[in-house]
Amino acid sequence: MVRGTRLVVGVALASAALLAVAFALAWNPEIKAIARPAADSFDRALVAEGEGLARLGSCAGCHTADPARPLAGGRALATPFGAVFATNITPDVETGIGAWSREAFGRAMRRGIARNGEHLYAAFPYDHFTHVSDGELDALYAWLMTRRPIAGRAPATHLDGVFGFRPLVAAWNLLHLNEGPLPADPAQSSDWNRGRALAEGLAHCGGCHTPRDSLGAEDKARAYDGALTDGWYAPPLNGRSPAVRPWTTDRLSVYLRTGLSPAHAAAAGPMGEVTRALSEARDEDVHAIAVYFASLMSQAPAARLDQAEPIDRQALAAQTYPEAATLFAGACAVCHEPGAPMMQQGRPPLAWGTPLQADNAHNAVRTIMEGLTSPAGLIWPTMPSFADLLDDHQLRELTAYLRTRFTDKPPWPDIGDAVLQARQGEAR
Numbered sequence: 001m002v003r004g005t006r007l008v009v010g011v012a013l014a015s016a017a018l019l020a021v022a023f024a025l026a027w028n029p030e031i032k033a034i035a036r037p038a039a040d041s042f043d044r045a046l047v048a049e050g051e052g053l054a055r056l057g058s059c060a061g062c063h064t065a066d067p068a069r070p071l072a073g074g075r076a077l078a079t080p081f082g083a084v085f086a087t088n089i090t091p092d093v094e095t096g097i098g099a100w101s102r103e104a105f106g107r108a109m110r111r112g113i114a115r116n117g118e119h120l121y122a123a124f125p126y127d128h129f130t131h132v133s134d135g136e137l138d139a140l141y142a143w144l145m146t147r148r149p150i151a152g153r154a155p156a157t158h159l160d161g162v163f164g165f166r167p168l169v170a171a172w173n174l175l176h177l178n179e180g181p182l183p184a185d186p187a188q189s190s191d192w193n194r195g196r197a198l199a200e201g202l203a204h205c206g207g208c209h210t211p212r213d214s215l216g217a218e219d220k221a222r223a224y225d226g227a228l229t230d231g232w233y234a235p236p237l238n239g240r241s242p243a244v245r246p247w248t249t250d251r252l253s254v255y256l257r258t259g260l261s262p263a264h265a266a267a268a269g270p271m272g273e274v275t276r277a278l279s280e281a282r283d284e285d286v287h288a289i290a291v292y293f294a295s296l297m298s299q300a301p302a303a304r305l306d307q308a309e310p311i312d313r314q315a316l317a318a319q320t321y322p323e324a325a326t327l328f329a330g331a332c333a334v335c336h337e338p339g340a341p342m343m344q345q346g347r348p349p350l351a352w353g354t355p356l357q358a359d360n361a362h363n364a365v366r367t368i369m370e371g372l373t374s375p376a377g378l379i380w381p382t383m384p385s386f387a388d389l390l391d392d393h394q395l396r397e398l399t400a401y402l403r404t405r406f407t408d409k410p411p412w413p414d415i416g417d418a419v420l421q422a423r424q425g426e427a428r
């Protein structure tokens, strides 16, 4: 009894202490507005460096809703608690960050606090950007302040229930924010360390590839285990990678820069956007990221068992899904059948792509429905969208057929859900 009471008192005291600390941290002073710095007051080389870094960080990806108004915000980011709108980060003084000093910008990137002292939501990946070095923050600031100012306020964010109360973010930060640059690991090469700093920091790869806990924070114990993001599946990038061909440094470099790995597949959906941004980042930075992930994936099954001979169980698949076999012959074979002109250009067979090898059908279904636009710098037949040409039943059958024909893995149990979710996403 006594011990139980003590425990309860102890827990209550600890919670009260946590709350007190959180409240102390929740309050942050406003940082004084400044007159917008003149564009020519920034060093050109610094601005150019900032541009490359902004590509790595996909700043424009989230902060642009209308391509004619780059960085002016307004794009809605879905979270389990409601939509968070990306703000205007052009140097407009009234509605953007034109009045933000370097100090105010640095505090936002390192600690997720706006110039007026308000907490920002972690849909803005400051839990990653906190690892960016001071010199790189200088460069990013110089780049942002020399963009074209565009007036226009993004819609206000109103999250559900208690999550609408921004000071609560302070408690989240207490648990999840590991502030400042990461210490280098002396056991690893300088490329590896640079790659890790970029991947964990600016490029925030874990933002999609790491599963989140119930409060929306990345679960570091399951770093890069793979996660659903906006109806797509960002597959594992560690020893759990389901790829059937090894992801080497060279293959990763090519994939991240061009959006296509000839030994795997093309980058579809959100990853297509990431690779388009990376195609404009600096070569050595993308190479470093590739070194880091090649090392994380060096224990994956494919590293031991490279399936260089693509699986093709055509007879079995046709027998199991006769209707889908006819569909495939009519709609897909012209590009994907072994020996088709497209395949003769050195495109990867469907058997090598992770979409068919992963534990769920989301990426296969989404790719068939949406098709694929041409990745950076490549001219090729693009894959048309089949969303309006195939009904739900045909989509399910065709997806099951691909899994059986081009992999030796068990059938997916969840194709129906994946199709349903993709149709709902389409309707939104």
Ligand code: HEC
Binding pocket: 053, 054, 057, 058, 059, 060, 061, 062, 063, 077, 084, 085, 086, 087, 088, 089, 096, 097, 105, 108, 109, 114, 115, 119, 120, 121, 122, 123, 124, 125, 140, 157, 202
């Ligand atoms: C994954 C999407 C995403 C990416 C990538 C992203 N941001 Fe943001 N950012 C947001 C969202 C959402 C907000 C608003 C958060 C809120 O309202 O609480 C925001 C807010 C900000 C703010 C605060 C502005 C204000 O008005 O309060 C700054 C500064 C900022 N971002 C800079 C950047 C920079 C620089 C980059 C690239 C290095 C970047 N962001 C990349 C989503 C993103």
Ligand code: HEC
Binding pocket: 199, 203, 204, 205, 206, 207, 208, 209, 229, 232, 233, 234, 235, 237, 241, 242, 243, 252, 255, 256, 264, 265, 266, 267, 268, 269, 270, 271, 272, 274, 289, 293, 353, 354, 355, 363
């Ligand atoms: C906005 C979400 C998002 C971000 C950020 C992101 N990824 Fe991805 N990634 C995905 C999705 C979704 C896929 C699956 C795409 C497909 O099937 O074509 C993917 C696929 C990949 C693949 C292919 C894996 C395989 O086995 O086929 C690699 C490699 C990869 N990402 C690396 C990265 C790296 C490195 C970063 C950081 C620079 C990154 N990703 C950032 C969403 C993201």
Ligand code: HEC
Binding pocket: 260, 264, 265, 266, 328, 331, 332, 333, 334, 335, 336, 342, 347, 348, 349, 350, 351, 352, 353, 355, 356, 364, 367, 368, 372, 380, 381, 382, 383, 384, 386, 398, 402
């Ligand atoms: C006009 C050519 C074309 C047609 C027709 C086509 N595709 Fe594709 N498909 C592509 C291209 C290009 C890619 C990107 C990967 C590549 O280059 O190999 C792709 C990628 C895919 C992927 C992603 C996995 C991977 O290896 O990249 C799947 C799954 C897929 N196609 C299924 C289908 C199915 C099913 C059909 C028929 C309903 C179909 N495709 C019809 C051109 C086509």
